[in-house]
Amino acid sequence: MSKSVQARIEKLTREILHHDHCYYVLDQPEISDAEYDRLFRELQSLEEEHPELRLHYSPTSRVGGKPLDEFQKLRHGMPMLSLANALTEEEFIAFDERVHRFLDLPQDDQLEYFCELKFDGLSINLTYRDGNLASAATRGDGEVGEDVTQNIRTIRSIPLRLEGSPPPAMIEIRGEILLPIRDFERLNEDQLARGQKVFANPRNAAAGSVRQLDPSIAASRPLTGFFYGMGSVEGVRFERMSQFEDQLENWGFRVGSHRKVCRGAEAVLKFYREILEKRDSLPYEIDGIVVKLNRLDHLDRAGTVSRSPRGMIAFKYPPRQECTTIEDIIVQVGRTGALTPVAMVAPVRLGGATIRRATLHNQDEIDRKDIRIGDRVLIQRAGDVIPEVVQVITSARTGKERKFRLPDHCPVCESPVERKPGEAVTRCVSRNCIAQLKERVRHLVMKDALNIEGMGEKIVEQLVDNGLVRHPADVFGLGKQDFLELEGFGEKSSQNLLDAIEGARHPELYRLIFGLGIRHVGEATSKNLARHFRSVPALAEATEEQLLDVEDIGPEMARSIVEHFSHAENRHELEALLKVVHPVAPQQVSASSVLAGKTVVLTGTLPTLSRSDATKLIEEHGGKVSSSVSKKTDYVVAGEEAGSKLEKARTLGVPVLDEEGLKSLIFGG
Numbered sequence: 001m002s003k004s005v006q007a008r009i010e011k012l013t014r015e016i017l018h019h020d021h022c023y024y025v026l027d028q029p030e031i032s033d034a035e036y037d038r039l040f041r042e043l044q045s046l047e048e049e050h051p052e053l054r055l056h057y058s059p060t061s062r063v064g065g066k067p068l069d070e071f072q073k074l075r076h077g078m079p080m081l082s083l084a085n086a087l088t089e090e091e092f093i094a095f096d097e098r099v100h101r102f103l104d105l106p107q108d109d110q111l112e113y114f115c116e117l118k119f120d121g122l123s124i125n126l127t128y129r130d131g132n133l134a135s136a137a138t139r140g141d142g143e144v145g146e147d148v149t150q151n152i153r154t155i156r157s158i159p160l161r162l163e164g165s166p167p168p169a170m171i172e173i174r175g176e177i178l179l180p181i182r183d184f185e186r187l188n189e190d191q192l193a194r195g196q197k198v199f200a201n202p203r204n205a206a207a208g209s210v211r212q213l214d215p216s217i218a219a220s221r222p223l224t225g226f227f228y229g230m231g232s233v234e235g236v237r238f239e240r241m242s243q244f245e246d247q248l249e250n251w252g253f254r255v256g257s258h259r260k261v262c263r264g265a266e267a268v269l270k271f272y273r274e275i276l277e278k279r280d281s282l283p284y285e286i287d288g289i290v291v292k293l294n295r296l297d298h299l300d301r302a303g304t305v306s307r308s309p310r311g312m313i314a315f316k317y318p319p320r321q322e323c324t325t326i327e328d329i330i331v332q333v334g335r336t337g338a339l340t341p342v343a344m345v346a347p348v349r350l351g352g353a354t355i356r357r358a359t360l361h362n363q364d365e366i367d368r369k370d371i372r373i374g375d376r377v378l379i380q381r382a383g384d385v386i387p388e389v390v391q392v393i394t395s396a397r398t399g400k401e402r403k404f405r406l407p408d409h410c411p412v413c414e415s416p417v418e419r420k421p422g423e424a425v426t427r428c429v430s431r432n433c434i435a436q437l438k439e440r441v442r443h444l445v446m447k448d449a450l451n452i453e454g455m456g457e458k459i460v461e462q463l464v465d466n467g468l469v470r471h472p473a474d475v476f477g478l479g480k481q482d483f484l485e486l487e488g489f490g491e492k493s494s495q496n497l498l499d500a501i502e503g504a505r506h507p508e509l510y511r512l513i514f515g516l517g518i519r520h521v522g523e524a525t526s527k528n529l530a531r532h533f534r535s536v537p538a539l540a541e542a543t544e545e546q547l548l549d550v551e552d553i554g555p556e557m558a559r560s561i562v563e564h565f566s567h568a569e570n571r572h573e574l575e576a577l578l579k580v581v582h583p584v585a586p587q588q589v590s591a592s593s594v595l596a597g598k599t600v601v602l603t604g605t606l607p608t609l610s611r612s613d614a615t616k617l618i619e620e621h622g623g624k625v626s627s628s629v630s631k632k633t634d635y636v637v638a639g640e641e642a643g644s645k646l647e648k649a650r651t652l653g654v655p656v657l658d659e660e661g662l663k664s665l666i667f668g669g
């Protein structure tokens with residue numbers, strides 16, 4: 001009996017760890033959340049009945065653990081060094097020249113550099129003994145850190161056991177723990193809603209989560225980690241950095257997807273510029289790239305200076321923090337009536353954009369940071385999100401600064417505002433507030449929703465101000481004459497806008513769902529909802545329980561959706577919309593579709609299809625598009641300038657198609 005239970009426990013453990021890897025590292029789940037939960041629960045209950053059979057690397061050990069009184073200190077096997085910085089291209093060239101001198105090589109030798117992203121998180125040192133995660137420590141002073149093993153074990157993308165090739169007797173693996181930007185924003189929204197302190201940036205949020213004494217807090221935060229380095233090692237040798245990182249990937253770690261071996265400084269500069277272009281669209285924060293001599297013998301030979309390896313450099317991007325002055329504080333009224341105080345600041349350049357405003361979140365945050373009009377402040381921006389005020393530079397105060405309080409009436413419609421007990425948000429209670437209406441209309445017509453081209457913020461504003469749009473559905477009742485009366489409209493522009501409105505009457509279902517502006521429901525969620533419910537009325541009737549069955553929908557989202565449709569006003573608005581907009585449900589994918597259940601990775605530029613067109617084509621035919629190549633990838637579709645993904649496909653023997661090949665696979669030919 002116990003033999004077969006043991007075998008079952010071992011099998012479940014192996015399977016769940018495999019699915020964790022697919023989901024959290026490769027971003028390519030192979031089973032549904034519901035199936036995963038079933039496996040997990042079965043393992044949990046078997047382990048409860050037979051605690052002696054529980055494996056120490058069991059996935060159930062990721063949850064929980066008792067709160068600690070304090071962290072123990074842990075000495076690193078090898079010190080954690082730091083990196084010298086290059087802030088400009090010239091400084092990088094100077095680094096390259098220096099490295100040549102230290103290696104005693106002629107300046108025209110093209111050195112082999114390994115380039116990757118510089119993740120902006122909390123550095124961590126993991127120790128694996130005989131392939132098992134034995135401990136995890138923060139950097140501390142570089143020699144001794146804090147033992148945060150309990151918290152790190154809760155991060156599902158971190159292997160509890162090294163998979164694949166035989167593990168070394170001991171190895172220290174170094175990387176960065178971080179919180180993706182979207183999760184950071186969501187965490188802050190929750191913190192705000194619960195009247196708790198918001199985190200200044202994703203890095204602080206990650207650090208704050210890892211340094212919690214109660215591991216259940218870390219477990220509740222969607223932390224992840226990228227790994228790139230080693231400390232002390234027994235029992236393996238590597239020749240090149242690139243080879244080491246490939247091994248990390250094979251062991252089951254997340255490594256940066258943008259990593260490249262570059263020959264010579266020019267190639268590094270090209271990589272640096274390419275990544276800068278992509279910086280805003282990455283799902284996590286980076287503050288530069290790290291350039292490392294790829295040959296480990298070279299790296300050794302170059303040695304260290306002031307606790308930094310001479311053969312590595314952090315090649316940084318322009319900072320996203322800057323000082324400026326708050327000239328005024330205005331109040332914005334959002335889609336749901338929330339009043340948000342916004343600082344109008346003296347324009348500054350920040351990470352490549354000119355910033356004129358920064359969010360102050362709510363009154364509590366203003367009070368907590370003691371922000372006043374006229375203050376000199378530090379502002380910052382993460383990813384492409386709205387900048388925020390981090391702190392006041394109090395030493396610059398003159399005494400002329402003025403305190404600010406949110407008004408007790410809506411600045412737009414003058415209705416009273418309300419702040420519910422326990423909530424940090426102040427809301428305009430009127431449903432007829434035109435500020436809210438403008439935001440709802442703007443959201444409905446935006447690019448990712450109904451995509452009415454040409455109907456920007458200014459036009460929505462005029463339409464509402466002139467009383468032409470009193471409900472979102474009114475957009476579809478507008479005539480040419482209405483536009484001709486607006487400022488700046490002529491015959492042609494009116495006709496164009498009218499055509500755009502006509503063109504939006506039959507949107508894909510998910511676009512309408514997204515356009516409704518339900519709190520927490522973004523584009524990806526809308527797609528899942530559309531596939532699952534196939535009509536808006538079906539969605540509007542769904543219970544929380546039914547919603548929880550949908551891919552990637554958690555309790556908070558489910559609650560928010562049910563809440564949205566429980567308001568009579570929202571239902572009326574929806575009914576009116578459905579009279580004028582006729583969404584198209586996604587095609588039912590039959591099991592016979594060529595791509596049903598297949599995973600496809602796109603890389604490079606295709607001759608005629610854009611990224612989003614290709615994705616749509618694949619999804620319409622039952623396939624799933626993923627961003628990274630693994631053994632589970634069924635096809636890689638490669639275009640011009642395809643990079644490491646193509647190489648990887650070739651190494652793994654994944655079939656590679658060009659655009660023509662994809663089309664003939666789908667359409668035959």
Ligand code: IVH
Nearest residue numbers: 081082083116117118119123176228229290
């Ligand atoms: S290699 C000698 N690679 O940046 C230290 N570090 O400013 C070797 N970091 O302490 C570090 N991404 O915490 C390396 N791809 C990357 C990195 C990276 C982020 C952090 C790391 C380091 C700090 C130095």
